[in-house]
Amino acid sequence: MIAVKISFLLNGDPVTAEVPDQVTLLEMLREHFELRGAKEGCGYGECGSCTVLVEQEAVNACLMLAAFVNGKSVQTVEGLAGKQCRLDPLQEAFVEHGAVQCGFCTPGMIMSAKALLAENPRPSRDQIRRGMAGNLCRCTGYAKIVEAVAAASKRGCSCGESS
Amino acid sequence: MAKVLEPESGGVALQAVGKRLPKLDALDKVQGKAVYIHDLKMPRMLYGKILWSRHAHARILNIDTSRAEKLPGVRAVITGYNTPEIKVGFLKDNPVLKKDKVRQYRDEVAAVAAESLEIAEEAVRLIEVEYEPLPAVFDPVEAMREGAPLIHEEKGSNILKLPWKLICGDPDEGRRQADFVVEETFLLPWVTHCCLGTSGCLAEFQPGGNLTVYSPTQIRYLAQRDFLEAMAALGLKDKRVRVVSTAIGGAFGSKLDTYPFEFITILLAYYAGRPVKLVFSREEEFFATPARQKVEAKIAQGCTREGRLTFRDVEMVLDNGAYTSWGATTPSVMMMPISSLYKVPNVRYTARCVYTNNIYATAMRGYGNPQATFAIESQIDALAEQAGFDPLEFRMLNANTAGEVTPQGFKVGSCGMKECLEAVRESLNWNEKRGKRNGRGVGVGSLIHVGGGARIYKSDACGTIIKLDDFAKVTVMSGATDMGQGSDTVIAQIVAEELGVCIGDIKVIMGNTDLETWDVGAHASRTTFVAGNSALYAARSAKEQILALAASLLNEPQEDLAIKNSVVYSRRNPAVSMQLERVLRAAHFKTGGTQIVASHFYDPPTQMLDKEMKGNFSAAYTYGVHGAEVEVDRETGRVEILKYVIAMDVGKAINPMLLEGQLEGGAAMGIGYSLMENLQTEKGKVLNPNFLDYKMLTFADMPEITSIIVETGERFGPFGAKGIGEPPLVGSAPAIANAVYDATGKRVRSLPLTPEKLLFDADGSEERGGE
Ligand code: FES
């Protein structure tokens, strides 16, 4: 195992870390930076609960090596709300529309939705469904999540800008 | 969005109850701040890992742990040979570390605690186990035969000594009275919970020998009792056990029992003298946690020419797997629809649970009801057809009604079954759509479930403690558990309504056995009803105290006083009022002052089932109807759901938004059960332990759900509410199977309804069944 030194932007702040080369982005975020919002639901790219944004794009952090984000920008659910806890419109919509039950899938859902809205600010319900098909939820039956994403998109939210 | 069919309003406008309020902990969860077991870390914490069996059935000849012990960073290595024996489960047939023999691939043979997960994994690989394979048996019918390999030799038979049996009226006479009879066999597969957060726990001993277990359990207090047994085995008889709930990443019944891994974690923490956390990988979650069991159900029902049901006769064989958890007691719930779904005077039900070398069976949302209702409700359609009735009309004819006492002795309070049937008829456009046989079809499936707790233990209670501070902020400590279903919010709404404060002033604490009073657990769709009532009566008692204090401060008779928007006022003379917080401070800051604390321990007015399995074991019964419109592709056999509707008699919707969440989430699980979920095993080995091969519904598969909430106002329910957690998946499978039949004329008697079964006669039950 070789340790690699990397520098990147984490939720807007420049950071550096020294991590073994086999460590995933998810492990680094959760263990090294103690950002435990992104979850490990499977560890092999099938559930989306580890979704974070790398260069504005949604990725499964469980599949990506930490070293890969060297020189890039990474955004996690912790970086969505402003410092005084002003929630992102997506977060607000998830709360208001009952899109959260056990909440384990929620951070990944919100980050996937964030990427979706950045690419397509006014998605149809079908586009939301297809765009988020990589994120599993066992509690909600997805209906309220679709509603929440649609509502956030209507608010002409800040999605797309970094917060 | 739900449509709400309300009863005549009582005239009082509610402030908090009935409102679409967000879930209280959603704010934390959308920010990634909720702490699940996966996120929990303690100073000097070690990581636990289990070595699983390599055989479905084998003798353990030798376990050599010497290499694992020598690995740097390893702090404890345990086996059944160097730890006291602890057996768990309903029949205590499951040693937490297997000794002498293994009965399943999922069996725990050894475990390690180490400084990192990687070291623990490496150490487990270094443990050498010598096995002598034994003949195994995987089919419960074969396992019942003379000479079959015995899973637990000392028991002398693979058939569990739990002879489930219920007889109401005279089923043979009922059969003679029938003009039409249908007899069939239905088969249901193993399916599993698929909680997005895998199982795990963290155990920590305090210096004096007391134990804390952090756990996403659904049964904080029963787990505490179980862990005390482990303490006794370790010689720590008089010590305390505290169970602290973490955020729960999904439960659905999977966390209703205690399992070997939890005791192993406790043992590791004890021997290592350090906190230990053990969390399952996704693969372990699939093969090592128990699941909803496989069932074979033979069923016969008959009716008269006029369409009245005369009897129902059901015989089941349940795969128990290698050990006994709550799966073995699901027949106690299966009895409920068998005896009491529709008015059927004569009923017989027998069930045998059989040990095999398969994974083992536990509780899962619905607790046997989905399996039983699939058989009953599929067959109701077949019987209606034979007797020449429209299936929905046939259901109306036999529907349950308020005030009836069912053959099993259930005293039905409110019952909105007919309203639900009518609502689904209208929503599906039933009269137009039915009976075309053109590849499109409609179907319904009704259900009954306990809605007022279920007295399966001697106590079905829940305790609540309420305190108010000097600023009129309310803290509610409830024994209940929130797994995401929203009981935190529902409890807060009930307290807010009763105390006349706003929901933002209420904090609900649940999750620490040192703090709250007892609760039996988050099962049987009981939390809104039982914990809700407990909170309601505790709030009422707090209110009485407050009003007594205010009466002397305001010089008004207590019975004229009320609280609204945190102001105490006189109903006769509203100008006489005082801020609630001022009342509280005036009561506190004086000589001999007081603060308001109230508690209530609520146990519903029910009885345990007697020796004949009869009695009113729930204080209320929930009714509902699922309806589906499907299209079946003639070329591929694929079933597409065009419309899905659930009408549910919930008594009263305390929070319609969260309620819809239960209906939609339950429907998703039910549709998955109907169309795709199947935990496949071959010779005891789980073949699809991942989300790629075990199919559950994704965004793309999910149809729109129409929720229709029927409010009948249950006399014993808090503000009229009944329980609702499980019913949203109970009627799915028959509704969809009946719609498929309406579309194609093909009756599939096994789940899931895969394209293969619809294209070919590959379904074994077709031959075994028939009329
Ligand atoms: S944990 Fe990364 S996709 Fe499941």
Ligand code: FES
């Ligand atoms: S809210 Fe529980 S998995 Fe989505």
